[in-house]
Amino acid sequence: MVPLSWYIILSAVMFSIGVFGFLARRNLIIVFMSVELMLNSVNISLVAFSHYLQSMRGQILVFFVITVAAAEAAIGLAILIAFYRNNPTIKVDEINLLKG
Amino acid sequence: MKYTLIPLLPLLSFIINILFGRNFIKDKAHWIAVPAVAGSFILAVSAFMDVLAGNVINLNIYNWIVSGDFQVSIGFLIDQLTAIMLIVVTSISTLIFIYSIGYMHGDGGYYRFFAYLSLFVFSMLMLVMANNFLLLYFGWEAVGLCSYFLIGFWFHKKSAADAGKKAFIVNRFGDFGFGLGVILVFLTFGSLDYAQVFGNAGSVVGQTINILGTDYDLITVICLLLFCGAVGKSAQMPLHVWLPDAMEGPTPVSALIHAATMVTAGVFMVARCNPLFNLSHTAMNTVAVVGGVTAIFAATIGLVQNDIKRVIAYSTVSQLGYMFLALGVGAYSAGIFHLYTHAYFKALLFLGSGSVIHALHDEQNMQKMGGLKKYMPVTYAVFIIATLSITGIPGLAGFFSKDEILYRAYLGGDTGKFLWLLGTAAALMTSFYSWRLIFMTFHGKFRGTHEQEHHLHESPKVITVPLMFLAVGAIFAGYAGIPPLLMEHGDRIGEFLSPVLGHPHGEGTHAEEMMVMASSVLVALAGWFIAHKMYVKNPELPRKVAEMFKPFYNLLFNKYYVDELYGKTIVQPVLKISDKVILGFFDAKIIEGIVNGVPNLIGAFSRKFRQVQTGLLSNYGLAMALGALAIIGYMIFMR
Numbered sequence: 001m002v003p004l005s006w007y008i009i010l011s012a013v014m015f016s017i018g019v020f021g022f023l024a025r026r027n028l029i030i031v032f033m034s035v036e037l038m039l040n041s042v043n044i045s046l047v048a049f050s051h052y053l054q055s056m057r058g059q060i061l062v063f064f065v066i067t068v069a070a071a072e073a074a075i076g077l078a079i080l081i082a083f084y085r086n087n088p089t090i091k092v093d094e095i096n097l098l099k100g
Numbered sequence: 101m102k103y104t105l106i107p108l109l110p111l112l113s114f115i116i117n118i119l120f121g122r123n124f125i126k127d128k129a130h131w132i133a134v135p136a137v138a139g140s141f142i143l144a145v146s147a148f149m150d151v152l153a154g155n156v157i158n159l160n161i162y163n164w165i166v167s168g169d170f171q172v173s174i175g176f177l178i179d180q181l182t183a184i185m186l187i188v189v190t191s192i193s194t195l196i197f198i199y200s201i202g203y204m205h206g207d208g209g210y211y212r213f214f215a216y217l218s219l220f221v222f223s224m225l226m227l228v229m230a231n232n233f234l235l236l237y238f239g240w241e242a243v244g245l246c247s248y249f250l251i252g253f254w255f256h257k258k259s260a261a262d263a264g265k266k267a268f269i270v271n272r273f274g275d276f277g278f279g280l281g282v283i284l285v286f287l288t289f290g291s292l293d294y295a296q297v298f299g300n301a302g303s304v305v306g307q308t309i310n311i312l313g314t315d316y317d318l319i320t321v322i323c324l325l326l327f328c329g330a331v332g333k334s335a336q337m338p339l340h341v342w343l344p345d346a347m348e349g350p351t352p353v354s355a356l357i358h359a360a361t362m363v364t365a366g367v368f369m370v371a372r373c374n375p376l377f378n379l380s381h382t383a384m385n386t387v388a389v390v391g392g393v394t395a396i397f398a399a400t401i402g403l404v405q406n407d408i409k410r411v412i413a414y415s416t417v418s419q420l421g422y423m424f425l426a427l428g429v430g431a432y433s434a435g436i437f438h439l440y441t442h443a444y445f446k447a448l449l450f451l452g453s454g455s456v457i458h459a460l461h462d463e464q465n466m467q468k469m470g471g472l473k474k475y476m477p478v479t480y481a482v483f484i485i486a487t488l489s490i491t492g493i494p495g496l497a498g499f500f501s502k503d504e505i506l507y508r509a510y511l512g513g514d515t516g517k518f519l520w521l522l523g524t525a526a527a528l529m530t531s532f533y534s535w536r537l538i539f540m541t542f543h544g545k546f547r548g549t550h551e552q553e554h555h556l557h558e559s560p561k562v563i564t565v566p567l568m569f570l571a572v573g574a575i576f577a578g579y580a581g582i583p584p585l586l587m588e589h590g591d592r593i594g595e596f597l598s599p600v601l602g603h604p605h606g607e608g609t610h611a612e613e614m615m616v617m618a619s620s621v622l623v624a625l626a627g628w629f630i631a632h633k634m635y636v637k638n639p640e641l642p643r644k645v646a647e648m649f650k651p652f653y654n655l656l657f658n659k660y661y662v663d664e665l666y667g668k669t670i671v672q673p674v675l676k677i678s679d680k681v682i683l684g685f686f687d688a689k690i691i692e693g694i695v696n697g698v699p700n701l702i703g704a705f706s707r708k709f710r711q712v713q714t715g716l717l718s719n720y721g722l723a724m725a726l727g728a729l730a731i732i733g734y735m736i737f738m739r
Contacts, residue, residue, distance in 0.1 A: 099715030
């Protein structure tokens, strides 16, 4: 039996990697993947707690998260392609048109 | 009540003409205006008959303002004084309306002219028929407004527009005092109704009012404030400056508003308030002195003016001075009597001069006239009648009223003799400048252009017939008040007015009366003699005299530099303050500072704050992460 704390640690590590990737990488696709990583790390902790607490609520929430993540990925990639057609770059620091 | 129609008919004419005049009525405007005032005249005569039969009408028609203790109604008082004023206003209005048909013929603003003139008649009738101070004030301001409209009737002419403004602004000074007076009347008596105010007038004798630390007699303050309004409206010293300029308006306007009716509103008002004025010796003396000084002051200016209408305008100021002189010595009925006769002969003089100006195609300078006698016999004849009347030749209207005033001045108290001297001297000048006007205009050789001489003609019937009617008035109006010396109980107008205005004090001997009468006739003849000598016998003499007394002549010709004085002391400082302080500082700095400052401040802030919005995804991500960390930190450490 794997203790709960391992899951939490795994989740925390994955989340931290996701945050680091989101902040540090310049490629927009990698940034997207980092976001997915953060979402999935949260999913892991949700499932872990669900199992630990013998409650299905956490797992229901996970389905929602996966659904939203799928929709977000689809829309995000669509925006990315549309943007790339006008402005052939996917580097995050070159995409700064919406500034004050 | 049928007399309500007296002011309403002209109002109706105004409404119809102003609404439909431009597109539908156009040059038929007189078909509405003339019947309206003629209707008012007929009703006024019937009202007069009613009053003559002993019925004084005092009727509230409508509760205008009810606010706690402050209650004002629209109501009419038709007593002896109002009845006389009604006759004067409506009869002269009717004649001048008819005259205007000819005089204003073909003018682009024909309908507008009749509309304003009707509005004026309405306002004037409201003024004289009011039974309380607020309604009087309404009429008072409304006639001022109409006067402004009509002086500036030819508003595309700058001088006319300026003259209109000048009249309005100068009147503001007087009306400010008048307004304060009305307020003070309410504060003192708790009512604005004539009957209540005059009924309680005796109870406030001796009360004082504290102004800036000094106590003044309450009644005196009220009277002087009310008199301020009269000084403005009736063009007395020192607010007389607007009236000569008002001659920029069409001549019928000068005749109706600036000679016969509106400018006499001040006289009417003081006479109406006689129960108040009687209680204040100071106020009465002020009225008398202002009147006497104005009479001679304006007459001296009239001696040297060359614009035909300005001469008559100064003559009006001078005659108004006589009326105030009479009021001031307590001879109210003499003042009203002179108002009534003056209305006829002065309207006649103005309309006659209008006829001359019309014939000469808008030439007003008497130096370019002359010899019109043989071209315009009717105008000449009525001019002679009016002049005989104004100079006080026995048998004509002006003689009776002027003689009455001078006699009352002679009998009147401490300053009386002095005022009588002023009045007699002014009479001499009146005679001189009136005859000078006749000689310069109608005698000698024509001095205008050949073009003008070619077109000289007598005016059409629509102009001359009203002149003839007025001439009848200028001759016979005076027989309402024959002095007791000539006829026992001849002063019918004084008797008629006595229930309202009381009897003048003081009784003189027959000898004194004879002396006053003889002296006034003598100066009238002397004025004719000098004018005849200077302008008919020796046409070179006036220039020599002017050379001889050059500084004095210049002083008179420039109207004592009063306009320049006001320009320097009031107009220019006001303009300067407006420009530098109000516009340059208050408006540019404070108002615009607030208006522009608020958006500028917000703009400056947002220029700084919008830097936060970098457009870089990683910056937003960092902010979110740090925010999340901060929340976690708070959760862990602070709870």
